[in-house]
Amino acid sequence: MSAPEKTAEQKTAAATQAAATAAPATAAPAAGTPAGAPPAGAPPAGKPPEGAPKPPAVSVAGDKLKGADIQVGGKYIGWSAVDDVRKRGGSGGLVTAVLAAALEKGLVANTVVLKKSNQFEAVPVLTSDVKDIYESAGSMHMLISNPTKYLRHFENDANIAIAVKPCDMRGIREQAKRNMINLDKVFTIGLNCGGTIPPYKIRRVVEEVYKLNPDDVCGEEIEKGQLIMETKDGVHHSQSIDEMELEDNGRRECCRYCIVKIATNADLACGNWGVLSDLSGKGTFVEVMTEKGAAFLRNAVDNGYAEVKAASEQAAEARGKTTNIMLKMSAKTKEKVFAPIDGDKLAAFKKELENCIHCGACKTVCPPCACGPEAKCTSFDNLADSYDISLFHMIRFLHLMDSCVSCGQCTDVCPADIPLTRLYRKFANPIQDELKYTTGMDDRTPPFFEVKLEEVQ
Ligand SMILES: Cc1cc2nc3c(=O)[nH]c(=O)nc-3n(C[C@H](O)[C@H](O)[C@H](O)COP(=O)(O)OP(=O)(O)OC[C@H]3O[C@@H](n4cnc5c(N)ncnc54)[C@H](O)[C@@H]3O)c2cc1C
Ligand code: SF4
Ligand code: SF4
Ligand code: SF4
Secondary structure, eight states, X not given: OOOOOOOHHHHHHHHHHHHHTOSOTTSOOOTTOOTTSOOTTOOOSSOOOTTOOOOOOOSEESSOOOGGGOOTTOEEEEEESSHHHHHHSSSSSHHHHHHHHHHHTTSOSEEEEXXXXXXXXXXXXXEOOHHHHHHTOSOOTTOOOOOHHHHHTTTTTSOEEEEEOHHHHHHHHHHHHTTSSXXXXXXXXXXXXXXXXXXXXXXXXXXXXSOSOGGGEEEEEEETTEEEEEETTSOEEEEEHHHHHHTTOSSOHHHHTOSOOSOTTSSEEEESTXXXXXXXXXXXXXXXXXXXXXXXXXXXXXXXXXXXXXXXXXXXXXXXXXXXXXXXXXXXXXXXHTOOOOSOHHHHHHHHHTTOOOOOHHHHHOTTOOOOTTOTTGGGOSGGGOBSBOHHHHHHHHHGGGTOOOOOHHHHHOTTOOOHHHHHHHHHHHHHHHTTOOTTSSOOOOGGGOOOOOOOO
């Protein structure tokens, strides 16, 4: 069963994708179209007669590609060459195929994949056993953990391959900037991300809204605006996604205003947006972002693990339109969530933080946080060091201004239910917006690392 790709907001995006692909397949591919696609600028093969039915939009253009056809900047649609993996994969099993090929052909010594405990929970495991890779096929939309800190423990041992959400990759890049992860040793496959629902929330929703035992759920999927849970007895149970999001039973708040939906910061950027109805669930749209990404995809194709064709122009257009709609929705939510605080700002922050028990969990999980045990903030995590607001938080607010990747982990782990991500972003948004600096997207030096000496007249 496929897991939910669409939330209430994504439904609109899906409709737009359908509209975007309704055009006839006559346009020539754009410059830079990968090998295997019709040549750029080629004239349409004859105008269809007036009133003739439009040919259905197709996801791919041309024949299967060889490794040598795959280039940086190319947009392709691919799938696992093994039928079972293609079926079990989130969207055709391409990612599993690339990971398995990388391990078995010696491009990496280890991979990090998910080990499922149940339908809603999994833990990342470091493995050099290809069986673990095959078992981890599929998308876990209820999994919120960010593997950045986990990856740090294994850096420099050997090459590692890992599938990442955009915010995971943002954390990895921020650690790399602080010399804590060596990007040369890590191969990253980015997964597009519409958002995640925490396991504890979906378990509650399954109990309270679906009136089911969460442990009886063995699959989930989205159809016609419904989030469908399949139980072990084969019965499907549906609820309206719109209504669930209205009741705050949907994605995490940070996902609703997230500004990176496609992991163009990884070596490969993979997802199902752009895969049209002819290949729905059977292929993944992949954009090759780096030379390393091209090499890993070529390795999977040339060694028979994956099959890849050039993405059609309609597929690329549909992917772009869907992403833009998602980003517009995120921008609207951001405006609402970060409306200026009325009145006394200090009092507002104090109120939010008054239940902090100084457990430090928010720092432990924070992906860009690079300090070790001697961190400045943890030296001041005693209430005796506090004046109005704990110095621990004051230091972190400042530290995170140019490094917070908006992943939501701090809010997720806080035992006092403090909406930390919102508080950190209240500090980080103005500076990151002003400096047009999106954390974790490229190798740009963090603004606070740059010392600018200006001549005083
Ligand atoms: C949380 C989430 C949300 C997504 N939302 C969208 C979306 O809105 N639009 C879109 O186009 N695509 C989305 N995707 C991507 C899409 O679902 C597929 O993962 C992608 O097309 C690759 O499919 P595949 O069959 O090639 O991957 P598979 O062959 O199934 O391999 C997937 C790999 O990703 C790992 N993985 C699964 N879940 C997670 C997770 N939560 N975090 C880290 N690693 C994980 C698995 O262990 C496995 O190794 C989302 C994926 C996830 C995980
Ligand atoms: S913050 Fe963004 S990338 Fe991370 S899980 Fe949410 S939507 Fe996905
Ligand atoms: S402060 Fe919170 S949201 Fe920001 S990077 Fe750290 S854990 Fe993620
Ligand atoms: S996780 Fe919550 S309770 Fe623990 S230190 Fe952070 S804000 Fe305080």
